[in-house]
Amino acid sequence: MKILNDNDLIVIDGVSHTFNTNSGSLPVLDRLSLSVPENGFSAIVGPSGCGKSTVTRLVAGLLKPDEGSVWFQGEKVTSPRSTVGMAFQNPVLLEWRSIIKNVLLPLEIVPNDLSASDRESRANDLLKLVGLSGFEDKRPSELSGGMRQRASLCRALVHRPEVLILDEPFGALDAFTREDLWLTMHRLREEEPFTGVLITHDLREAIFLADQVIVLSGRPATVQYNQSMPQQGPRSLDQLYKPEANEMLNILREQIRIARKGEEPAA
């Protein structure tokens, strides 16, 4: 599967990767190819341990593939680039900094010509957008899990990255907080132009947030199924409770089942 499309921001082309561990070599990706269109939002789902996180590290340039290549805006990715923002399940905020100072961190590293007050107003705008106004000077330890994750999202976006990489960002949150954050994600998408790559275990999260859901096969992973969502861009929570959404969930669940079957070794 070779992807040639002017519209694609990220192209992963025939990537294979193997980790060398103490207990031998562990192939994680096998000729994986996929593409994410500019300003699109792709969710990658698959059995646990199938190499989803490896994909994010490849896109961020943190990892060089053994075989194949990763392209970003038609350029080969060989090292980290500051046009990426990342958020993980663990919000990894710096406990010794206030919330706003946490959000400002990328601007201290990525070269930019913003003045101190410009940076701060940029951070404040983002915090306002995710509903954290008034918490700028609090320490991360004073915030709830959902609020920390909101701050982590602000930090990932403050330097206006072209790609936002989310590695199970809402996995540790309770169901209601998670739905709130899904809505926040859509709000952010409306206000901030970015291309999203979401790794998740939650199929409902995938169909609610993404324009395209990619199911990876079991390890070593390759693309098993690629589903385009009928509705692109922001949407409302009600749609998640419509029959169409259920149909979609069933299709994806079936795909995950197949993926896990292929992966299951003789137990």
Place this chain on the structure above:
Amino acid sequence: MRQVFVPIFAMIIFLLFWEGLVWVNDWPNYKMASPSDLWPAFWRFKGLFLTFGWETLWRTIVGLLIAIAVGVLFGMVMGFSKVMREGLYPLLVGFNAIPKATVVPIVALMFVGQHDLNTVLIAFMISFFPIAVSVSIGLSTLEPEYRDILRSLGASQLTIFWKIALPKTLPEFFGALKVAVTLAFIGTNLMEIVSPHGRGLGALFDSGKTNADYPLMFAVLIALAVLGIALYYVVVVLEKIFAGWAERSTD
């Protein structure tokens, strides 16, 4: 207010208990001196207490500063490189396992006559291990996500160390420093007691022993305790300033 009065009150109770214990048992002061014997001892040697107390203090502090520099260096090397950790760790553990009392005569012979150097050296040797271990553990247990966030932005290793690894390790570092402070005092005194013609509170203690001046020996112990408390609380204040964020508010 309470934070000042409670410790003072506790100390008074302790002194009364001590005095009472000696009085009830009618112990002679070579068995145990009572607090009321100590003041005359302090007064008689007040000049020596000040000069020797200062000697002990500065040697301990210098030994501690060297321990911090070397300990942090070793900790960084072991924290960042797995190979170095595997290589150095057994060496350090072995070195630390040697009772420093046995090293004292060796060092005293090695640099014979250089009392200041010897004393500082032992204070350093006895106290750098916890610092090296805590820094290396702090650095090697840094969650990979922290590194990834900065690396994905193109940050250098130095930036990662400066912005994240160093501040994140500070609470562990200060925890180890509190242990190191007391250890460094032990090191200083070991050398001061053992060295012939030594100076410092350890030497004063030794002269109390040779002259059968038991209240003096107890007075030195108290003076050492006071210095230890003072230096410990200096570390506590530094910790509050540089790593106060790690303290959870209890309310």
